[in-house]
Each structure stands twice: as structure tokens, then as C-alpha cells.
Amino acid sequence: MKKRLGPSPTIFPMPAVLVGTYNDDGTANAMTAAWAAACCHSPPCLGVAVRSTRLTFANIQRQKAFTINVPKTTLAVEVDYLGIVSGARRPDKLEHIDMGTTSGALVDAPLIDVCPVNVECRLFKSLELGTHTWFVGEVMEIHANGELVREDGKIDVPSLDPLAYSTSVGEYWSMGESIGGAYDIGKELKQRK
Ligand SMILES: Cc1cc2nc3c(=O)[nH]c(=O)nc-3n(C[C@H](O)[C@H](O)[C@H](O)COP(=O)(O)O)c2cc1C
Known part of the structure; x- marks a missing residue:
């Protein structure tokens, strides 16, 4: 029997970026x-939902740009720190953990060097929802560590080893195995007589 859990913005998995x-x-x-x-x-x-109290919120509004940086599971402790400490209270937030940055090539936002994938976004639209604003960024460029990029130009998921997150239990998770090809494994049911 299903249990009713009440309303909350929960879906699993979520990325941790x-x-x-x-x-x-x-x-x-x-x-x-x-x-x-x-x-x-x-x-x-x-898109990213940012609470108005974050320093990041004011930064996106002013600079009209942000980056989305994808960490590996090995960076979970650093990711957690960056979600606990605000740059408003600790201006040396990144230097404190020796996290280097490089200027974006096309937008006025930094790439986090230690993350193997960095996405440059230009602020395209904002939607105020309540506590959070949904900032939509137009992707201007994606930078990926060369060893993660397959011969077909796509990112290899096992090599990327991205972090997942569960809002409901407040825990970080790693990805499991590939289950099969999208837009492909379902054809079997589509073709069933
Ligand atoms: C796992 C995790 C996920 C988070 N996700 C969000 C989020 O999606 N939006 C948000 O506004 N804050 C989120 N936070 C909280 C911010 O990362 C945190 O308030 C941070 O200190 C804000 O930094 P800033 O003030 O330097 O921008 C998250 C924190 C953690 C630990």
C-alpha cells in the first residue's frame, strides 16, 4: 500500500553540482x-533554483552569468563544505580549500578547475517562485576533461563518476550501472503485438 508523504520538492536522484x-x-x-x-x-x-539569501543569488543577478560545475564523487566533502559555508560570511571560501578557478571563455563566471565538467551559462530568464528563484542559463560552452570524452564526443559516465543527492534523506550517492540505451530498450514493448 502506498503511503502519503505530503508535499515537498523531492525527486530522486538530484545532481549535486x-x-x-x-x-x-x-x-x-x-x-x-x-x-x-x-x-x-x-x-x-x-536551470538552477537559488534562494534569495545566497551570495550566489546576488552574483547571478549582477553578472547575468553562472557556471554549472560537475564534481566527481571523490569531491563529496568539498561539495558539502561549499553547501554549508557562504561566501558572504567567508570571502576566502574557495581559497580555504585550495580550489582553483579559471575565467569562463564566454561568460563572466568562473570555472571550478577541479570539476571535470564545467558549463558556461548566460542568464536567459529568471522565474521568482517563492523562497527560490529559478535561474535559466543559456549554455554557451561546455568544457570537459579530455580523458572523459569518448570517441563519439559524448561524456563517459563511469569516468565522470558524478555525485547524486537525495533531498528526502539528505545524503550523497554515486551512480550505479547502465541499464540500457534510452529511446531504444523500450522499442521491445512498442513493437509487442
Ligand atoms: C547538498 C546541498 C544542496 C544544496 N542545494 C541548494 C540549491 O539547490 N539551491 C540553493 O539555493 N541552495 C542550496 N544549498 C545551500 C547552499 O549551497 C548554501 O546555502 C551555500 O552556503 C550558499 O553559498 P553562497 O552564499 O556563497 O552562495 C545546498 C546545500 C547542500 C549541502
């Missing part, structure tokens, strides 16, 4: 975000 922005003095900041998703194919867009 780092949102990179520049502070008003030009220093780099990063905050952990789980409420992030792909939201449009053309133009290619990613």
Missing part, C-alpha cells in the same frame, strides 16, 4: 546546488 559566480569585488565563489536540471533543448538551457 557547484554553481560558480563572481562576487562584486571580482573574487570567485561557488555554492552547492541540488535543485538543478536541463530545461530546454534549443536554445540549450540549464
